[in-house]
Amino acid sequence: MLVAADKFKGSLTAVQVAERVTAGLRRVVPGVEVTSLPVADGGDGTVDAAVAAGFERREVTVAGPLGDEVSAAFALRGDTAVVEMAEASGLQRLPDGVLAPLSASTYGSGELLRAALDAGARTIVFGVGGSATTDGGAGMLSALGARFLDADGQPVPPGGGGLVELASADLSGLDPRLGAVELVLASDVDNPLTGPKGAPAVYGPQKGASPDDVQALDEALAHFAKILEGAPGPTGAAGPGGPTGAGDARGGGDTALLGARAAECAVSPGAGAAGGIGYGALLIGARFRPGIDVMLDVLGFAAALENAELVITGEGSLDEQTLHGKAPAGVAAAARAAGKEVVAVCGRLALPPEALGRAGIRRAYPLTGVEPDVATCIADAGPILERVAEKIARDFLV
Ligand SMILES: Nc1ncnc2c1ncn2[C@@H]1O[C@H](COP(=O)(O)OP(=O)(O)OP(=O)(O)O)[C@@H](O)[C@H]1O
Numbered sequence: 001m002l003v004a005a006d007k008f009k010g011s012l013t014a015v016q017v018a019e020r021v022t023a024g025l026r027r028v029v030p031g032v033e034v035t036s037l038p039v040a041d042g043g044d045g046t047v048d049a050a051v052a053a054g055f056e057r058r059e060v061t062v063a064g065p066l067g068d069e070v071s072a073a074f075a076l077r078g079d080t081a082v083v084e085m086a087e088a089s090g091l092q093r094l095p096d097g098v099l100a101p102l103s104a105s106t107y108g109s110g111e112l113l114r115a116a117l118d119a120g121a122r123t124i125v126f127g128v129g130g131s132a133t134t135d136g137g138a139g140m141l142s143a144l145g146a147r148f149l150d151a152d153g154q155p156v157p158p159g160g161g162g163l164v165e166l167a168s169a170d171l172s173g174l175d176p177r178l179g180a181v182e183l184v185l186a187s188d189v190d191n192p193l194t195g196p197k198g199a200p201a202v203y204g205p206q207k208g209a210s211p212d213d214v215q216a217l218d219e220a221l222a223h224f225a226k227i228l229e230g231a232p233g234p235t236g237a238a239g240p241g242g243p244t245g246a247g248d249a250r251g252g253g254d255t256a257l258l259g260a261r262a263a264e265c266a267v268s269p270g271a272g273a274a275g276g277i278g279y280g281a282l283l284i285g286a287r288f289r290p291g292i293d294v295m296l297d298v299l300g301f302a303a304a305l306e307n308a309e310l311v312i313t314g315e316g317s318l319d320e321q322t323l324h325g326k327a328p329a330g331v332a333a334a335a336r337a338a339g340k341e342v343v344a345v346c347g348r349l350a351l352p353p354e355a356l357g358r359a360g361i362r363r364a365y366p367l368t369g370v371e372p373d374v375a376t377c378i379a380d381a382g383p384i385l386e387r388v389a390e391k392i393a394r395d396f397l398v
């Protein structure tokens with residue numbers, strides 16, 4: 001039996017989900033062998049999942065979304081680092097939870113990447129999602145040595161809103177170590193940077209952006225990308241590979257302009273992830289992969305799967321979004337490909353059985369199936385999840 005579920009956002013961490021499910025299963029079948037592999041899709045909880053799988057947690061003080069100091073962690077094992085942008089620039093890092101769609105910056109995420117480089121990382125899994133920001137990764141790039149100036153030669157204000165003032169950009173001062181690392185953009189979504197499916201339009205509102213803000217941010221990010229097309233690229237022999245990850249020399253040399261590659265990055269899948277930090281990451285050579293697929297590799301899912309007959313996955317809300325590359329869909333696809341049976345636990349279930357079936361999930365067990373009151377399900381999630389797991393044990397193990 002393998003428990004590979006994401007967190008129930010707002011009620012249980014992924015580690016707690018695994019603990020509660022295990023406790024419920026063992027109440028019905030005391031000796032049952034259960035392997036726990038908490039999972040995440042690149043968004044918040046990604047460092048926790050890596051740590052649960054044996055990575056070392058490294059704490060660093062970096063800038064939060066509004067520039068105040070926050071304590072953030074990345075995970076390290078050997079020369080592989082897992083950096084989660086939400087640790088520095090996530091919604092949960094906003095002081096008092098007050099949304100700041102125009103001014104929130106990813107500067108602290110760049111500081112986290114720098115800390116991973118300082119720690120000797122040669123491969124960096126950059127998990128993105130759950131962000132408070134819509135700055136196209138400008139803050140992150142600044143922390144790594146890029147310069148973004150207004151018409152008076154002054155740094156533009158932090159956040160996506162400030163990018164309308166951008167007159168010139170220069171990436172030639174980027175940390176040269178970036179040229180020598182493998183950077184993987186582990187993204188929860190595959191949106192482009194701008195336009196109707198872009199970061200401001202689709203994810204701006206959840207960060208507090210009004211319709212006017214969305215429009216302003218969309219224009220600001222388009223302007224940002226346009227300026228970058230004419231900007232000096234990173235120096236160093238191993239120039240970034242662009243969205244395909246195929247390393248080449250186009251970005252090398254401080255006189256080389258980013259040009260067509262910057263334009264290509266803006267429309268590449270994942271550019272619009274986490275307020276466009278995906279774009280910034282692609283620009284410095286990151287290779288895009290769906291976050292859950294990257295994390296299953298990092299966490300050693302294939303090995304954990306070998307001895308399991310049944311896989312229990314899940315997340316807080318099994319809904320339409322789940323089908324678009326969220327953790328349970330990724331777990332189910334990988335488990336089904338290996339011929340394993342998959343069921344899911346969740347707080348609330350908003351998918352019909354056919355949709356679950358298409359995702360490879362045989363049956364879903366919502367907490368609301370044993371406790372109809374949603375508020376109680378959230379407040380008392382742990383014990384209720386144990387009862388749900390008892391049900392799974394009775395259905396599949398006895
Ligand atoms: N114990 C619970 N009982 C009932 N519903 C819950 C419970 N815990 C979470 N939820 C529901 O699930 C939602 C959170 O969904 P979920 O955990 O899938 O995260 P998400 O918002 O999809 O983000 P992510 O991409 O990080 O997974 C909550 O807003 C709530 O509606």
Ligand SMILES: O=C(O)[C@H](O)CO
Pocket residue numbers: 043128129130131132188189203272273274275
């Ligand atoms: O952070 C965000 O904007 C969403 O999670 C999509 O990446």
